Amino acid sequence: MRKRISKILLPFIALATIVTSCYKTETIYYEDYDMVLTYYDTKFDFSTYKTFYVRDSVGMISDYIKPGDNNWQQFYAPAGPSKEIRNEVARQFKAIGYTQIMDSLQDADVAVNLVATLVKVEGVVTYPGYWGGYPGYWDGYYPGWGGGWYGGYYPWYGGSTYYSYKTANLMIEMADGDSLRSMIHYLETTPGSDPSDPQAPKMRFVWQAFVNGLQTENGSYDMERIIDGIKQSFNQSQYLKN
Amino acid sequence: MKALLISLVLLISISSYADNKYTLDVPKKASYDENFLLPSGFFNINYNLGWGAGNFNDFISTISYRGFSIDSRWFISDRIAVGGQLGWNGFYEKYDKKTYEFDGGAATGIIKTTFYNFTMTLDAYYYPMPEAMIKPFIGVHVGPEYQTISVQFGRVYIEDDSWQFLVAPEAGVFVQLGADSDVGLNLAVKYNYMSFKNTDLGFENGLSYWQGVMGLSFMF
Numbered sequence: 001m002r003k004r005i006s007k008i009l010l011p012f013i014a015l016a017t018i019v020t021s022c023y024k025t026e027t028i029y030y031e032d033y034d035m036v037l038t039y040y041d042t043k044f045d046f047s048t049y050k051t052f053y054v055r056d057s058v059g060m061i062s063d064y065i066k067p068g069d070n071n072w073q074q075f076y077a078p079a080g081p082s083k084e085i086r087n088e089v090a091r092q093f094k095a096i097g098y099t100q101i102m103d104s105l106q107d108a109d110v111a112v113n114l115v116a117t118l119v120k121v122e123g124v125v126t127y128p129g130y131w132g133g134y135p136g137y138w139d140g141y142y143p144g145w146g147g148g149w150y151g152g153y154y155p156w157y158g159g160s161t162y163y164s165y166k167t168a169n170l171m172i173e174m175a176d177g178d179s180l181r182s183m184i185h186y187l188e189t190t191p192g193s194d195p196s197d198p199q200a201p202k203m204r205f206v207w208q209a210f211v212n213g214l215q216t217e218n219g220s221y222d223m224e225r226i227i228d229g230i231k232q233s234f235n236q237s238q239y240l241k242n
Numbered sequence: 243m244k245a246l247l248i249s250l251v252l253l254i255s256i257s258s259y260a261d262n263k264y265t266l267d268v269p270k271k272a273s274y275d276e277n278f279l280l281p282s283g284f285f286n287i288n289y290n291l292g293w294g295a296g297n298f299n300d301f302i303s304t305i306s307y308r309g310f311s312i313d314s315r316w317f318i319s320d321r322i323a324v325g326g327q328l329g330w331n332g333f334y335e336k337y338d339k340k341t342y343e344f345d346g347g348a349a350t351g352i353i354k355t356t357f358y359n360f361t362m363t364l365d366a367y368y369y370p371m372p373e374a375m376i377k378p379f380i381g382v383h384v385g386p387e388y389q390t391i392s393v394q395f396g397r398v399y400i401e402d403d404s405w406q407f408l409v410a411p412e413a414g415v416f417v418q419l420g421a422d423s424d425v426g427l428n429l430a431v432k433y434n435y436m437s438f439k440n441t442d443l444g445f446e447n448g449l450s451y452w453q454g455v456m457g458l459s460f461m462f
Binding site (some may be wrong): 033034237 | 336339343345347348351352395
């Protein structure tokens with residue numbers, strides 16, 4: 001009798017060892033989370049546009065960068081990300097046959113808007129109980145995450161772990177030059193006006209691109225991915241060709 | 243006197259049996275011995291390879307190297323066994339960076355898909371040749387399974403967790419490792435079908451996958 005019980009228990013022990021070690025944490029790269037998304041007005045004939053104007057710098061929306069701080073100064077430095085992004089977007093438009101109007105929006109068929117959204121995401125994850133650790137939740141992790149699957153009991157941090165990562169999103173959009181000029185005219189001539197007024201002229205957007213990803217911890221590998229993303233957004237939008 | 247004579251004859255016959263068992267030990271019928279040698283059941287610990295079938299193949303086309311199960315089965319007659327099984331499977335695929343076009347736009351990125359499940363089934367088996375050293379069997383598993391299915395695209399993550407009903411026919415063999423051994427190999431092919439439907443994830447008519455089962459089998 002004793003023999004049989006041990007014989008049946010052995011495989012259980014073996015199985016427990018195998019199962020706890022099989023939630024693989026494979027190497028996750030920053031590129032894995034990069035995404036380029038484009039939308040366009042399918043009814044619009046892009047060949048009617050010849051000239052474009054790009055705003056002088058990239059607009060910034062951020063919850064951790066304040067105007068004037070170190071990050072801000074770096075971003076808007078003469079050879080900083082803002083300048084590089086603007087140059088690359090202009091280069092791409094010229095490559096597909098558009099003519100850049102340097103100084104004024106006045107004659108441009110298209111106004112190109114650039115906005116970077118930089119957001120810091122922080123949180124604390126409390127690991128669920130024993131069976132709550134069902135497979136699947138290891139894969140939603142981002143690089144830079146302090147946790148991972150370990151299984152068992154965590155005496156050193158009470159089952160919780162802190163994480164922090166920064167996301168970056170660059171929006172490139174093409175607005176019809178005439179619609180933008182009407183809007184500016186409305187805002188300048190109507191006191192107390194707002195772009196969201198019901199009587200305000202409608203802005204016409206014909207193309208929008210989002211270059212989306214995670215920032216590396218020291219920022220060393222971010223610009224290269226953003227530039228690649230800008231190129232990709234034009235690559236996947238062949239209808240823009242002039 | 244007659245009784246004494248009978249006892250004496252009996253004593254002689256018993257002693258002669260002891261001395262000369264070869265002549266007397268030939269059973270007329272083998273039926274009793276045959277049943278005695280049959281196992282009363284098996285306990286298996288299995289490693290399972292998995293690969294998708296049908297729509298599942300479009301979702302995850304790579305082979306799963308992460309699958310384990312344990313099962314126990316008891317013979318309720320010469321050829322029929324019933325039992326229960328617990329299993330865990332993990333499927334995963336990382337697609338190359340690709341551009342996906344849709345009406346009015348396109349998206350470029352890396353897609354990662356996962357499928358995990360935990361299965362709990364009641365099983366029935368038929369052994370056409372229970373007395374052989376290599377015992378083939380066919381079986382069917384039915385029961386609930388808990389599954390987690392996910393898609394990650396860029397930073398967008400979608401997960402669908404649900405309980406489903408699982409039906410899994412199986413065909414396999416038990417290969418005894420030596421005539422005196424009660425340990426053997428459990429080798430089988432299993433087809434798993436779940437009534438899952440999610441058109442967003444591309445599952446129109448249920449979800450199904452194949453498994454190659456390789457296990458150690460303990461006869462008891």
